[in-house]
Amino acid sequence: MPRFLILGLTGGIASGKSEVGRILTSLGAGVVDSDQVARDVVAPGSDGLEEIREKFGTGVLTPEGELDRTAMREIVFADPAKCKILESITHPRIFLNVGQKLQQFREEGRPAGVVEAALLMETNAPYPFDAMIAVVAGAETQAERVRARNDWPEAQIQGALAAQLSDDERRERADYIIENFGNLDELDTQTRAVWDRILQDFAEAT
Numbered sequence: 096m097p098r099f100l101i102l103g104l105t106g107g108i109a110s111g112k113s114e115v116g117r118i119l120t121s122l123g124a125g126v127v128d129s130d131q132v133a134r135d136v137v138a139p140g141s142d143g144l145e146e147i148r149e150k151f152g153t154g155v156l157t158p159e160g161e162l163d164r165t166a167m168r169e170i171v172f173a174d175p176a177k178c179k180i181l182e183s184i185t186h187p188r189i190f191l192n193v194g195q196k197l198q199q200f201r202e203e204g205r206p207a208g209v210v211e212a213a214l215l216m217e218t219n220a221p222y223p224f225d226a227m228i229a230v231v232a233g234a235e236t237q238a239e240r241v242r243a244r245n246d247w248p249e250a251q252i253q254g255a256l257a258a259q260l261s262d263d264e265r266r267e268r269a270d271y272i273i274e275n276f277g278n279l280d281e282l283d284t285q286t287r288a289v290w291d292r293i294l295q296d297f298a299e300a301t
Contacts, residue, residue, distance in 0.1 A: 193222070
């Protein structure tokens, strides 16, 4: 029986990694969206949100009792020490949740579990990755996509791009590259080719 693979899937803002994740799901992989997990661990009623309230006060909550992400972002961007405090609350919960989902995929008999996250290479996530997939699209293409879908000022767009790894850095660190400069059909074709290559590479390695 082929061994269960743990794959990382990363890419910058508007690179198309979520679409790649959907394609991989259709091919039988189990995909964990780390951004969704990060929202779940601080959802209303969670112990994660309660600990944030204890450490940062009620000013980081909305009137509805949800995490005010804008207020929280302003605090941690202005003070690296407070960013560390927030990460000490959220990261262990995120890592535990993702690990449980990977185990679930293994028990379901899926060929691979895929951890999708924008900052996967930057955070040194504690998963035993067999391989890393990077989706690259080029900074200008990413900026155009963000302008089309988000009502962000230009400074925020450029700031988001500047805060992430460059495509060249992703290429250096990744084992497999998917280039998303074209349409969805081309992305689908590339993703399927990479998936087939991963399965073949690891079949030959066992």
